[in-house]
Amino acid sequence: xxxxxPHHASQSHTPAARSGLARIVLLGGSGFLxxxxxxxxxxxxxxxxxxxDRTEFGDGALPRSERLDxxxxxxxxxxxxxxxxxxxxxxxxxxxxxxxxxxxxDRGELRENVVPSRRLLRAAPNLPIxxxxxxxxxxxxxxxxxxxxxxxxxxxxxRAYGRAKLLVEQMVHARPDAGGLILRPANxxxxxxxxxxxxGVVGTFLARIAAxxxxxxxxxxxxxxxxxxxxxxxxxxxLGIARAVSGDRSIYNVGxxxxxxxxxxLALVERTVGRRARIDRFPPxxxxxxxxFVDIERARLELGxxxxxxxxxxxxxxxxxxxxxQRTFLGPVAAEPDARRLRAExxxxxxxxxxxxx
Numbered sequence: 001x002x003x004x005x006p007h008h009a010s011q012s013h014t015p016a017a018r019s020g021l022a023r024i025v026l027l028g029g030s031g032f033l034x035x036x037x038x039x040x041x042x043x044x045x046x047x048x049x050x051x052x053d054r055t056e057f058g059d060g061a062l063p064r065s066e067r068l069d070x071x072x073x074x075x076x077x078x079x080x081x082x083x084x085x086x087x088x089x090x091x092x093x094x095x096x097x098x099x100x101x102x103x104x105x106d107r108g109e110l111r112e113n114v115v116p117s118r119r120l121l122r123a124a125p126n127l128p129i130x131x132x133x134x135x136x137x138x139x140x141x142x143x144x145x146x147x148x149x150x151x152x153x154x155x156x157x158x159r160a161y162g163r164a165k166l167l168v169e170q171m172v173h174a175r176p177d178a179g180g181l182i183l184r185p186a187n188x189x190x191x192x193x194x195x196x197x198x199x200g201v202v203g204t205f206l207a208r209i210a211a212x213x214x215x216x217x218x219x220x221x222x223x224x225x226x227x228x229x230x231x232x233x234x235x236x237x238x239l240g241i242a243r244a245v246s247g248d249r250s251i252y253n254v255g256x257x258x259x260x261x262x263x264x265x266l267a268l269v270e271r272t273v274g275r276r277a278r279i280d281r282f283p284p285x286x287x288x289x290x291x292x293f294v295d296i297e298r299a300r301l302e303l304g305x306x307x308x309x310x311x312x313x314x315x316x317x318x319x320x321x322x323x324x325x326q327r328t329f330l331g332p333v334a335a336e337p338d339a340r341r342l343r344a345e346x347x348x349x350x351x352x353x354x355x356x357x358x
Contacts, residue, residue, distance in 0.1 A: 023047040024241065025087045027076075027120070028094035032192045033132065035062055037091065037234040042067060044238065049083065051076045051094070077116060080123040089128040089241050092117065092168075098161075109164035117168045121175060128179040128244035130237055131172050135184040135226070135253055136292040137162030148226070148259075148293040151184070151251040169251075179244040183236060186255040186294050190230030190314060191321030201262065202227065202315065205269040206322055209277045219284040221263025224291045226255040229309035229317075239303045253294035256307050265311075272315045 024041055028034050029050030038048050039062070047067040053074075062068065071083050073094075084090065096104075096112040104112060121129070135149065140156030143149035157163045172180035189202035208215045236254050243250065270277050284290075299305045309317070 023049060023087050025049045025051060025084060025090045027051045027090060027092050029091075030062055030070075031093060032190075033188060033230060033233060034091075034093050035192060036190075036230055037093075037237055038062055038068065040231075040234050040238055046088075049087070051083065077119065080120060084124045084127055087127060089130065089244050090120075090124060091237055092120070092129055092131045092172075095132075095165075104160060106160040106163065109160045114164050114167055114171075118171060121171055124178075125175055126178045128181075128241075128247075129172055130181045130183060130240050130244050131168060132237075133165045133169050133182050133184045134162065135186045135255065135294045136289060137165055138184060139289075139292070139294070141290050144259075144289070144291040144293045148255065148295040149253065150295045151253055151298055173249055179247040180249050181240045181244045182251040183240065184251065184253050184294065185233055186226035186228055186253070186292055188230050188233050189227055190318050192230065193318065201225070201265070202269070202318060203322070205266060205277070206273060206315075206319055209269055209273045209275050210323065212275070212278065214278045214280045215266070216282055217262065217266065217279050218282045218288060219262075219290070220281065221261060221266060222290075223262050223284075223288065224259035224293060225262060225265070226257075226259055226293045227265075227311055227314070228254055228256045228307055229314040232256075232307045232309055235308075236299060236303060236305045239305050243303065250298070250302065252299045252303065252305075253296050254299065254305075255294040255296050256311060257296060259291060259293040260311060268312060268315055272312075272319050 022045065024046050026034050026038055026041075026048060029038050029048070030052040034050065034052065038050060041048050042063065042065050048065075049069050049071060050062065051071045051073060053072055076083050094113075094116070137157055137159065138155050139149040139153055140158075143153035143156065155162075155166050157166055169182050172182060187200065187202075189200055193200050193203040205215055207213075233254055236252065240248075240252070266277055266279070296306070
């Protein structure tokens with residue numbers, strides 16, 4: 001039995017007009033972004049097919065629903081066509097290697113991410129696609145000055161991660177007969193983010209400060225980042241579905257609306273947790289962006305999207321989810337961690353693409 005198309009997308013070019021179904025396939029749908037996006041789509045009346053091995057972020061992030069089904073990546077990539085048949089759109093969130101201790105190089109990115117994406121696109125030449133790219137990995141410092149990088153700025157990826165993202169963007173837009181929306185988030189954060197420097201600075205700061213462990217601050221905390229709350233990021237994917245189905249091939253930046261110095265972020269996290277940070281200061285790493293900030297005017301004008309959760313509120317929500325407790329107040333500093341182990345860990349993470357863009 002088909003699911004009625006949600007009211008917000010009931011236009012002449014809706015998925016219902018194309019296929020009679022309102023099923024969205026989420027590739028990577030149980031992860032940090034995929035889980036809240038799946039919940040939002042279910043709330044709106046969509047049927048959701050999650051393609052994921054569900055090993056990295058756990059199985060408890062998604063609700064039980066008769067409109068929700070799961071497919072393992074192994075089964076999906078063996079024969080993707082049956083799992084895509086009748087879908088209104090595909091949301092491509094899958095990206096391997098982000099949480100690895102040693103980041104993938106160009107060959108690894110090609111093997112783990114670009115080749116599977118190419119196979120997927122060949123299996124669905126006419127299916128509307130929304131692809132999660134990366135602003136921090138795509139734009140250079142010069143593009144991010146002033147009001148932030150615009151979507152037409154010249155790409156300047158310095159790491160294999162960014163080069164691979166850009167290559168998949170080009171592949172999505174190379175299909176002549178299907179819509180393909182590219183969404184370039186700045187620095188997503190929120191509940192479900194792992195407390196790991198490779199997966200974002202917010203979760204890392206919160207977890208380390210709460211435990212009394214040292215945090216690494218590169219470049220004296222003067223680098224600026226643009227933080228967008230994960231529910232706001234999920235919402236722009238929802239809004240973009242009808243545009244992709246209509247054949248739109250636009251690129252949209254997704255950010256929080258203002259840049260934040262990492263030193264200021266650290267102070268906000270200290271206040272949120274109620275404990276002072278123990279800071280290890282390091283020089284900038286090779287390839288670190290001094291500023292990641294994007295102009296989100298196109299998303300506001302064309303999609304009616306804007307960020308609704310400010311950084312302080314988002315930190316509170318993330319902290320409550322991480323700790324499962326009420327806000328604490330300033331307490332004693334925990335015991336000194338093993339400094340040699342800490343420094344070795346920082347050096348080990350030195351080239352991680354997500355940490356550098358965080």
